[in-house]
Amino acid sequence: MAASDPNKLIAxxxxxxxxxxxxxxxxxxNATVLYEQAANGxxxxxxxxxxxxxxxxxxxxxxxxxxxxxxxxxMESAAALAKELSNWREAADFYRxxxxxxxxxxxxxxxxxxxxxxxxxxEDAMPEEAVQLYADACTxxxxxxxxxxxxxxxxAASSVYIKLEKYTDVASVMLNLGLAADKCNATxxxxxxYLGAIIIYLYAHDFKQAQKxxxxxxxxxxxxxxxxxxxxxxxxxxxxxxxxxxxxxxAQSSAVSHLDHVIIKLARKLPTGDVSGFKTATAEDDxxxxxxxxx
Numbered sequence: 001m002a003a004s005d006p007n008k009l010i011a012x013x014x015x016x017x018x019x020x021x022x023x024x025x026x027x028x029x030n031a032t033v034l035y036e037q038a039a040n041g042x043x044x045x046x047x048x049x050x051x052x053x054x055x056x057x058x059x060x061x062x063x064x065x066x067x068x069x070x071x072x073x074x075m076e077s078a079a080a081l082a083k084e085l086s087n088w089r090e091a092a093d094f095y096r097x098x099x100x101x102x103x104x105x106x107x108x109x110x111x112x113x114x115x116x117x118x119x120x121x122x123e124d125a126m127p128e129e130a131v132q133l134y135a136d137a138c139t140x141x142x143x144x145x146x147x148x149x150x151x152x153x154x155x156a157a158s159s160v161y162i163k164l165e166k167y168t169d170v171a172s173v174m175l176n177l178g179l180a181a182d183k184c185n186a187t188x189x190x191x192x193x194y195l196g197a198i199i200i201y202l203y204a205h206d207f208k209q210a211q212k213x214x215x216x217x218x219x220x221x222x223x224x225x226x227x228x229x230x231x232x233x234x235x236x237x238x239x240x241x242x243x244x245x246x247x248x249x250x251a252q253s254s255a256v257s258h259l260d261h262v263i264i265k266l267a268r269k270l271p272t273g274d275v276s277g278f279k280t281a282t283a284e285d286d287x288x289x290x291x292x293x294x295x
Contacts, residue, residue: 003106004037004041004160006037006038006039006040006041006042006045006047006050006054007050009034009035009037009041010034010035010038010050010054010057011040011059012032012034013030013032013034013038016028016030016034017031017033017061020232026064028061028064028065029065030258031061032058032061032062032064032065032265035054035055035057035058035060035061036054036074037052038050039051039054039055039057039058039074039077042054043077043081048081048084049081049085051081052078052081052082052085052087052090053078055074055075055077055081056074056075056078056094057079058072058074059072059078059097059101060209062074063101065241065259066233067105068101068102068105069101069102069107070106071101072098072099072102072105072110072114073098075094075097075098075101075241075261076094076095076098076117078094079081079091079094079095079098079114079117079118079231082094083121085126085225086149087123088122088126088129091118091121091122091124092118092122092126092129092133094118095114095115095117095118095121095133096114096118096133097159097178098111098114099111099112099114099115099136099137099140102114103140103182108140108144108146109141109144109146109149110139110141111140112137112138112140112141112149112153113137115133115134115136115137115140116133116134116137116153116156118133119131119133119137119153119156119157119218120129120156123156123160125239127160127163127164127226128164129214130157130160131157131160133270134153134154134156134157134160134280135157137153138150138153138154138157138176139220140181141153142180142183147180147181147183147184148180148184148186148238150177150180151177151181151186152250154173154174154176154177154180155177155260155262157173158170158173158174158177158196158260158263159262160260161173162262162266167200167201167203167204168204169188170197170200171197171200171201171204171209171213173193174193174196174197174200174263175193175194175197175213177193178191178194178197178217179191179192181193187222187226190222190223191222191223191226191227191228191229192228192258192259192260194213194217194223194228194229194232195228195229195231195232195255195256195259196259196260196263197213197217198210198213198214198217198232198235198236199232199256199259199263199267199270200233200263200266201213201265202235202239202270202272203266203267203270203272204272205271205272207236207239209277210235210236210239211236214229214232214233214236217229217232227254227255228255230255231250231253231255231256234246234250235247235250235270238250238275238276239271239275239278240260240279241278241279242275242276242277242278242279243275244271244275247270247271247275248270251267251268251270252268
């Protein structure tokens with residue numbers, strides 16, 4: 001049927017929104033219905049480029065009709081099609097716009113979900129953008145007091161950073177996860193996140209930062225008395241002793257085995273560098289202390 005031709009539907013809709021000498025006001029109500037029909041028609045025909053454009057126009061129409069929820073849904077559809085077309089920058093922009101529209105109707109969870117979808121879509125093509133989307137998704141949930149819903153987002157962000165070999169950023173994400181866990185009294189998740197951060201620093205062969213992280217986390221009673229704290233302490237002691245076999249043994253412990261899979265994989269590769277120097281440095285420090293001993 002000619003009327004159902006999506007090309008004709010979108011042409012008719014465009015005409016309804018175009019002002020002229022005889023049309024002083026755009027007819028967004030009827031135009032939006034036509035855009036929606038055209039979008040679905042193009043999508044069924046697998047003409048994803050035209051479907052994307054039609055959903056974008058349908059979203060604009062719902063905005064003009066003061067319906068941000070429907071506008072957000074259409075924008076998500078446009079984003080998914082941009083992803084299918086490998087238009088990564090466009091996909092990111094559309095998912096962000098969908099999130100903004102959900103926030104307009106005071107729906108933070110769908111707003112965060114839209115950013116999470118965008119992040120997952122961009123992990124391989126635009127990893128830096130993906131981790132930023134994950135971070136923004138977490139911020140929305142935390143501002144809404146839903147910290148417990150951020151855990152998987154933080155874990156996904158840490159996985160992306162590990163692929164990028166940005167280990168300092170991974171550790172920061174793990175510490176943020178620990179903070180979120182604290183706010184919702186998820187003590188076990190908090191302690192696991194802190195042990196994960198310490199392992200990341202050790203994997204990056206940054207013993208001083210691992211030690212500082214452990215000392216900072218040990219100010220928290222819940223961590224200090226945990227299995228994760230004892231595991232971290234054993235790791236640091238083994239590094240100080242330059243004991244490679246002990247490090248490998250600790251990496252197989254149950255405290256490590258209950259961490260996230262990506263952290264376990266890194267722990268099982270420890271040590272990543274020569275640890276004999278730590279033992280030498282410790283011995284030299286002890287000798288220096290003896291020389292200064294006036295008793």
